[in-house]
Amino acid sequence: MTQKTVTAGVILIGDELLSGRTQDTNLSTIAKWLEPLGVQVGEARIVADDADVISETVRSFSDRFDYVFTTGGIGPTHDDITADCIANAFGLGISEREDAIEMLRERYELSELNTARRRMARIPDGASLIKNPVSQAPGFQTNNVFTMAGVPSIMRGMLPDIEHRIKGGAKVYSRTVTAEGIGEGDAAAGLAEIEKAHAGVSIGSYPFFNADLRGVNFVARGRDEAVLDAVERELRALVASIVV
Amino acid sequence: MTQKTVTAGVILIGDELLSGRTQDTNLSTIAKWLEPLGVQVGEARIVADDADVISETVRSFSDRFDYVFTTGGIGPTHDDITADCIANAFGLGISEREDAIEMLRERYELSELNTARRRMARIPDGASLIKNPVSQAPGFQTNNVFTMAGVPSIMRGMLPDIEHRIKGGAKVYSRTVTAEGIGEGDAAAGLAEIEKAHAGVSIGSYPFFNADLRGVNFVARGRDEAVLDAVERELRALVASIVV
Numbered sequence: 001m002t003q004k005t006v007t008a009g010v011i012l013i014g015d016e017l018l019s020g021r022t023q024d025t026n027l028s029t030i031a032k033w034l035e036p037l038g039v040q041v042g043e044a045r046i047v048a049d050d051a052d053v054i055s056e057t058v059r060s061f062s063d064r065f066d067y068v069f070t071t072g073g074i075g076p077t078h079d080d081i082t083a084d085c086i087a088n089a090f091g092l093g094i095s096e097r098e099d100a101i102e103m104l105r106e107r108y109e110l111s112e113l114n115t116a117r118r119r120m121a122r123i124p125d126g127a128s129l130i131k132n133p134v135s136q137a138p139g140f141q142t143n144n145v146f147t148m149a150g151v152p153s154i155m156r157g158m159l160p161d162i163e164h165r166i167k168g169g170a171k172v173y174s175r176t177v178t179a180e181g182i183g184e185g186d187a188a189a190g191l192a193e194i195e196k197a198h199a200g201v202s203i204g205s206y207p208f209f210n211a212d213l214r215g216v217n218f219v220a221r222g223r224d225e226a227v228l229d230a231v232e233r234e235l236r237a238l239v240a241s242i243v244v
Numbered sequence: 245m246t247q248k249t250v251t252a253g254v255i256l257i258g259d260e261l262l263s264g265r266t267q268d269t270n271l272s273t274i275a276k277w278l279e280p281l282g283v284q285v286g287e288a289r290i291v292a293d294d295a296d297v298i299s300e301t302v303r304s305f306s307d308r309f310d311y312v313f314t315t316g317g318i319g320p321t322h323d324d325i326t327a328d329c330i331a332n333a334f335g336l337g338i339s340e341r342e343d344a345i346e347m348l349r350e351r352y353e354l355s356e357l358n359t360a361r362r363r364m365a366r367i368p369d370g371a372s373l374i375k376n377p378v379s380q381a382p383g384f385q386t387n388n389v390f391t392m393a394g395v396p397s398i399m400r401g402m403l404p405d406i407e408h409r410i411k412g413g414a415k416v417y418s419r420t421v422t423a424e425g426i427g428e429g430d431a432a433a434g435l436a437e438i439e440k441a442h443a444g445v446s447i448g449s450y451p452f453f454n455a456d457l458r459g460v461n462f463v464a465r466g467r468d469e470a471v472l473d474a475v476e477r478e479l480r481a482l483v484a485s486i487v488v
Contacts, residue, residue: 116432188360
């Protein structure tokens with residue numbers, strides 16, 4: 001029985017990512033966390049703090065992928081507009097929720113719960129909350145869209161309360177063969193032949209340049225580990241035939 | 245006289261970025277390089293090695309932004325499909341070009357220029373080449389789209405031969421005020437007021453958590469440095485009023 005491929009789209013929200021001021025690391029964290037669950041990231045977008053773009057991206061990704069993950073824009077300040085954009089994307093209302101306020105109360109005294117902090121309890125109608133053990137303000141799930149914090153440590157803290165909601169599909173395994181001192185061009189023809197000979201396996205070629213050293217990582221990905229083992233052997237033979 | 249805002253879209257191509265195996269740094273490099281040229285990155289997409297998605301993304305970004313930058317997928321192996329996708333996006337032919345072969349000849353002996361390496365001289369019709377002082381295989385410009393290598397050191401090497409082709413617009417300046425030991429929620433109301441009082445200035449609020457330390461960076465961005473200086477003073481006063 002062939003398992004279906006389950007895919008995810010990732011939306012990274014925030015002007016600071018586009019200015020180059022902040023280096024995103026959340027995509028890599030999410031992708032590596034999804035892999036053993038049997039979910040492949042199909043595309044990621046880094047979008048500005050622009051309500052129309054966020055809503056439109058959420059809508060199209062929700063249609064196109066099995067799961068969607070957003071990071072960023074759910075804090076207490078005026079530039080935190082993600083919750084409203086999610087509500088808008090699905091035509092839902094949005095209001096302050098008592099269960100979200102209770103979570104915030106684990107962190108804040110009632111006197112500290114000013115209007116700004118209460119914004120973090122505004123949740124699209126019908127969404128289910130995602131626990132935040134790091135800073136308490138919850139994320140939330142709306143249909144197939146999981147909305148998380150942008151700060152990496154807080155985002156990571158939310159993943160355990162998402163894991164049980166994911167129904168993954170076929171797992172993709174990989175084998176990596178590293179070849180030092182050769183160029184991609186030396187291996188290209190053999191590489192294409194090996195890929196062609198093994199249906200369901202894709203082979204990527206990733207050159208690296210460490211100061212003086214050059215080399216290539218060949219990464220074979222596929223669902224069948226026995227086939228991948230055969231591919232790995234053929235890749236090693238190919239590399240051995242080039243390095244003289 | 246008001247200068248127009250000039251924008252760029254960035255397309256990062258490669259399965260390895262979506263699997264989390266490779267951490268992108270090119271977006272940040274491109275954004276920081278564009279800022280002093282007066283170009284703002286409006287959106288970035290990380291797409292798979294999928295010909296239809298790449299072509300469609302190039303087409304829509306070329307319409308939507310003044311400039312488009314792609315990285316990745318211009319090497320010699322079978323998974324390097326970017327040049328064909330760019331040609332397809334604009335309905336152009338593509339063929340091996342003599343001037344690109346000459347660039348490759350600076351690196352490779354004629355006997356090393358096998359079919360795979362010659363792929364790197366396949367350029368969409370009418371495109372102008374972008375010099376690659378690191379590994380010689382050129383990038384190219386097609387209309388407003390600049391196609392560059394994915395390996396960061398090679399990509400950076402191509403930027404000098406692109407700079408003279410960019411006509412930037414209004415420059416955006418920024419001022420950062422760092423506040424240790426306060427939460428975003430304490431500053432949110434004052435922050436929104438300051439932003440509202442200064443047209444053309446946007447203020448972002450970026451919390452950080454370093455082990456025990458928490459704090460916020462407030463980043464004001466705008467085109468008028470005198471206004472930004474005033475905003476910076478107000479932000480400092482706001483922070484001083486919170487830290488007691």
